[in-house]
Amino acid sequence: MIDIKEINKIYKTGNIEVHALKDINLQIQEGEFVAITGPSGSGKSTFMNIIGCLDRATSGIYILDDAMIDDLSDNELASIRNEKIGFVFQSFNLLSRTSALKNVELPMMYAGVPRKERKERAMEALRRVGLEDRVDHKPNELSGGQKQRVAVARALVNKPAIILADEPTGNLDSKSTQEVMDLFKSLNEEGATILIVTHEQEIAEQTKRMITFKDGEIIVDKELKREGNI
Amino acid sequence: MLLIETFRVALQSLWINKLRSSLTILGLVIGILSVVVITTLGNAAQADMTSAFDEYGRGRINVNLLFNANRSVQYRDFFSDDDIDALEGMESDVAAVSPELRRWMNIQHGNKQMRIDMMGVNSNYNKVERIDLIRGRFFTEEDVLGRRNVMVLDEKAARYLFGSVDIIGEVVSLSTGNFSVELMIIGVDKLPDSAILNMAQGDYSYGYMPITVASRMYFTDRYPRFMLQAQEGLDLNIVSERILNLLERRNKERGMYRVFTREGEFNQVTQGLGFLTATVSGIAAISLLVGGIGIMNIMLVSVTERTREIGIRKAIGAKMSVIMLQFLVEAVILSIVGGFLGLLIGGAISFGIVNMLGLPFLISKNSIMLAFLFSTVVGVVFGVYPAHKASKLDPIEALRYE
Ligand SMILES: Nc1ncnc2c1ncn2[C@@H]1O[C@H](COP(=O)(O)OP(=O)(O)O)[C@@H](O)[C@H]1O
Ligand SMILES: [Mg+2]
Numbered sequence: 001m002i003d004i005k006e007i008n009k010i011y012k013t014g015n016i017e018v019h020a021l022k023d024i025n026l027q028i029q030e031g032e033f034v035a036i037t038g039p040s041g042s043g044k045s046t047f048m049n050i051i052g053c054l055d056r057a058t059s060g061i062y063i064l065d066d067a068m069i070d071d072l073s074d075n076e077l078a079s080i081r082n083e084k085i086g087f088v089f090q091s092f093n094l095l096s097r098t099s100a101l102k103n104v105e106l107p108m109m110y111a112g113v114p115r116k117e118r119k120e121r122a123m124e125a126l127r128r129v130g131l132e133d134r135v136d137h138k139p140n141e142l143s144g145g146q147k148q149r150v151a152v153a154r155a156l157v158n159k160p161a162i163i164l165a166d167e168p169t170g171n172l173d174s175k176s177t178q179e180v181m182d183l184f185k186s187l188n189e190e191g192a193t194i195l196i197v198t199h200e201q202e203i204a205e206q207t208k209r210m211i212t213f214k215d216g217e218i219i220v221d222k223e224l225k226r227e228g229n230i
Numbered sequence: 231m232l233l234i235e236t237f238r239v240a241l242q243s244l245w246i247n248k249l250r251s252s253l254t255i256l257g258l259v260i261g262i263l264s265v266v267v268i269t270t271l272g273n274a275a276q277a278d279m280t281s282a283f284d285e286y287g288r289g290r291i292n293v294n295l296l297f298n299a300n301r302s303v304q305y306r307d308f309f310s311d312d313d314i315d316a317l318e319g320m321e322s323d324v325a326a327v328s329p330e331l332r333r334w335m336n337i338q339h340g341n342k343q344m345r346i347d348m349m350g351v352n353s354n355y356n357k358v359e360r361i362d363l364i365r366g367r368f369f370t371e372e373d374v375l376g377r378r379n380v381m382v383l384d385e386k387a388a389r390y391l392f393g394s395v396d397i398i399g400e401v402v403s404l405s406t407g408n409f410s411v412e413l414m415i416i417g418v419d420k421l422p423d424s425a426i427l428n429m430a431q432g433d434y435s436y437g438y439m440p441i442t443v444a445s446r447m448y449f450t451d452r453y454p455r456f457m458l459q460a461q462e463g464l465d466l467n468i469v470s471e472r473i474l475n476l477l478e479r480r481n482k483e484r485g486m487y488r489v490f491t492r493e494g495e496f497n498q499v500t501q502g503l504g505f506l507t508a509t510v511s512g513i514a515a516i517s518l519l520v521g522g523i524g525i526m527n528i529m530l531v532s533v534t535e536r537t538r539e540i541g542i543r544k545a546i547g548a549k550m551s552v553i554m555l556q557f558l559v560e561a562v563i564l565s566i567v568g569g570f571l572g573l574l575i576g577g578a579i580s581f582g583i584v585n586m587l588g589l590p591f592l593i594s595k596n597s598i599m600l601a602f603l604f605s606t607v608v609g610v611v612f613g614v615y616p617a618h619k620a621s622k623l624d625p626i627e628a629l630r631y632e
Contacts, residue, residue: 042290054625064359075549082547093542093629109235110547156548 001161001193002028002051007060009216014148020046021057021086028195030161033188035204036197038213045166045198047213050194051083053077061228063162078193082110086155088165092147094139100150101135102125107158116170125153129183145176150181169203231244233559240559247532249585254528258608262572262601263579264514266423266520269597270580272507275426276287276500281590282424289325289462290358290468294492295454297484301584307486308452314352316480317458323469324460326357331444335406336384337437346387347436348404350444358457361438364431366398366569377442382417387435388419404439407446413439417606425588447494466491521568521607527630529561529616540620554621561613562606569605573598594627 008023018041028034039041049055050062053069054077065084072080075161086107087093094103104122113121126135129149133204139147148168155163156225163185169177181203188194204210205224212220239441244251297303311331311364315326331350336343355361356368366383373380381402388395391402395418403412421428446453460469470489478484533540538555584591 049626052545054629078544078547078549081545087545093538094541097540098242106543107546110543110549110552142609148545215547 001030001065003050003061003063004064005059007050007062009043009055011057011197019158020216021050024216024218026211026218026221028162028193031188031191032193033184033208034195035207035210036213037058037204040199041217042213043202044213046108046164048121048164048195048197048214051162052087053080054143072227073228078110082107082160086158086160086163088148088151088155088163089126090141090167090170092144092149092151092171094150094154099136099138100142100153102133103139103150104154104157107154111158122153123156125157127151128156129153130179136205139190144172145179148172148176148180149183152180152205153158156192157188162195163187165194167178167199169198169200170198176226177203232553234554236559237563239556240563243536244560244563247396249563250528250552255521255564255571257524258518258565258568258605259572259575259587261514261518261521262519262569262605263576265511265577266573266593266597266601267491267580267583268514268579269473270591270593271583271589271604272431272503273592273594274499274580274584276503276507277590277592278426278458279496279500279503281477281484282422282427282532283492288492289460289464289466290492291458291460291466291473292398292492293456293458293473294488294490295323296486296488297304297454298579301486303486305452306481306482308450308454309456311478312453313482314453315457316476318354320472320476323461323472325459327440327456327458328352328355328358331441331450331453332455333406333444333446333448335404336392337387337404338438340401342391344387344390344435346404347434348381348406348444348466349436349438351438354393355457356583357461357629361417362420362514363417364420365395366415368417369438374440374442377446378440379411379413379415379443380416380440382419382438384417384419384436385421386433387437390435393523404437406447411443411447413443428585462473475521479631508521518604518608522565523610525561525564525609526612526616527614528564529557532560533557533616533620536620536630537623537631540623541614541625541631544625546624550621554617555622557617557620558610558613561617562609565605565613566602569608571607572602 004024004026007021007024008019011018011020024047035046038044039186044084046055050057053064056070064080069077069080095106097126101119104125105118108118123132123135125136126132129152131146131149131153134142134146139150144149149218164182169180172180184194184196196203198204207224210220211218289368295303295309314327314329317324328351332347333346334345337346351371353374354370361368361382363382366382368382369378369380383397384401385395386399392400397415397418400415401412402415449590458473460466470491474484474487474489477487495503543553580593581591
């Protein structure tokens with residue numbers, strides 16, 4: 001489903017060039033549950049942003065569901081993000097003065113889903129993450145774990161091809177971390193493709209495949225469990 | 231995405247920042263408000279003057295002897311009764327003529343006295359000037375020919391001297407220099423309807439007496455001025471020309487006279503008023519510009535402040551056009567609400583003022599449309615740049631923004 005060939009990312013800041021990704025080759029199939037680990041600055045976020053169509057590679061080919069992402073315009077990338085990708089960020093990135101429900105409705109709003117259906121599906125998604133009694137709460141009235149579950153609900157509500165989570169548990173205590181991980185696990189069991197960036201070994205071990213970055217290169221790519229991989 | 235949706239989102243974010251939103255539109259509110267007040271007052275004044283003109287003086291011509299012409303004034307330059315008769319003879323042009331002898335006099339009744347503008351005129355005068363008596367009658371040809379000591383007083387003087395307008399048959403004494411005469415009041419003239427005329431007149435008062443009585447008081451049977459009502463529908467310039475021709479045939483030198491038409495005077499006044507209104511509203515319109523810049527300023531602040539929000543929206547799939555539209559709609563909503571409030575408050579203020587002055591309240595559909603159109607344009611013009619800036623933000627950088 002994801003096919004990456006010879007991807008490079010070079011950041012230029014004035015005269016300084018940072019080679020953040022070096023000739024990355026990778027394939028991810030539908031239904032995979034992948035942990036991406038590696039030291040800080042190794043290129044994990046850069047990689048996730050490219051996968052998530054938030055950023056473009058400097059060179060290389062990225063194919064997502066038969067679409068050549070490199071050829072697409074900014075607006076087409078916005079549509080891809082809307083339809084095929086669900087993001088979960090370390091810092092939640094919820095709209096602060098907007099209720100949980102409205103936050104979850106947001107991707108559907110940009111997809112042009114009618115109001116009534118939007119609300120129903122948002123309620124359903126919030127129920128899925130166990131927050132049906134918090135729909136009218138604003139982010140500042142929710143705990144970190146609850147906020148991240150709202151973010152997960154928002155990520156899954158448009159039924160994306162992949163859910164990308166960049167250190168989703170980085171700001172959470174261990175109890176909330178486990179809640180969010182359990183959520184990802186069950187979503188994956190239901191068929192969702194999930195990529196999680198983490199530097200915690202315990203979290204990585206709960207996934208089915210672990211990819212380790214170092215200095216912009218993949219140094220380890222191993223399967224953790226036999227079951228589930230196609 | 232649907233426009234309605236964008237509209238709802240925009241309203242939400244404006245509502246969240248209520249105080250700021252209201253302060254933002256304040257400039258625009260004041261701008262629209264001042265334009266509305268000024269134009270309404272200007273229109274009211276113009277309408278008042280126009281209706282006053284329709285009432286007093288359409289088709290009226292005054293001919294005055296010039297005292298500052300090339301040569302000094304001689305006895306023969308004044309108009310005689312024969313001249314007036316000759317003018318009256320121009321029946322196809324002239325409906326009525328009256329000579330006028332006019333002087334400031336002292337009017338006295340009991341222990342009350344005041345200055346009054348006394349005009350000696352003939353019985354045709356009420357066809358030349360609109361005389362609107364609330365009591366009694368105007369003087370007749372018999373009063374004039376019989377040199378009867380009667381007069382018509384204006385309402386203001388009547389109320390001042392008598393505290394009432396029911397004064398028919400009362401006698402007042404008038405004096406100028408060392409000559410004085412007792413006149414009986416036979417009529418009371420109503421104040422003009424025009425609030426502006428009344429205001430402009432202040433405590434000015436006037437009275438009419440038969441020209442024959444005035445002649446005797448001033449020891450003259452020659453008049454420096456006459457007023458004339460042209461026949462209906464005639465071009466006053468042509469009539470004026472014919473009058474001057476007639477006077478010329480009667481040995482009057484053209485250069486010694488000045489012809490006034492009320493039309494000319496009124497046009498000057500209303501044109502001046504129109505120009506004044508336009509100029510002052512033009513100046514007020516500058517405050518609209520300031521209001522627009524205020525909106526742009528706040529929208530720019532808002533874009534910077536909401537960089538992260540923009541990042542989130544983009545990450546989730548908002549296209550550039552959607553973000554652009556969202557901020558543009560916010561700016562337009564702000565400006566339309568500002569325009570609406572300005573219209574409402576401006577309308578209320580001008581209604582109050584106009585009512586107080588007794589002027590007609592005229593607010594045209596056009597000016598309402600114009601106010602809305604203008605504020606929408608202000609919103610679009612000053613909202614485009616911030617909205618464009620928002621739509622161009624890079625999602626990753628926007629998400630990283632603290
Ligand atoms: N916008 C940027 N401009 C310049 N350098 C960047 C930018 N983003 C990341 N980098 C650099 O690229 C490298 C990889 O960063 P990142 O992908 O964020 O690593 P990780 O997420 O693994 O910590 C780092 O050296 C970082 O400094
Ligand atoms: Mg990172």
